[in-house]
Amino acid sequence: MAILRFVLLTILVLVVLRLVRFALAPPRRPAGRSAPPPRTLPEALVQDPVCGLRLPASRAVRDGEAFFCSEDCRRASRGR
């Protein structure tokens, strides 16, 4: 019965292929504990010492080592 052998061999190949695919698949994370999808790195936040606002460094007004949310806060820090 050559055809029976052929069928059995086909099933065997399919099972092996499935096992290989399963072994190569990336491990699943446990549900509910999945990390958020990777995004671009958040920009470092700086804190305005005058009003306490936190904002990205690129949007802050820099004065030496200090960062401020606006010119007003920078002036306020100097005026003291």
Ligand SMILES: [Zn+2]
């Ligand atoms: Zn401020």
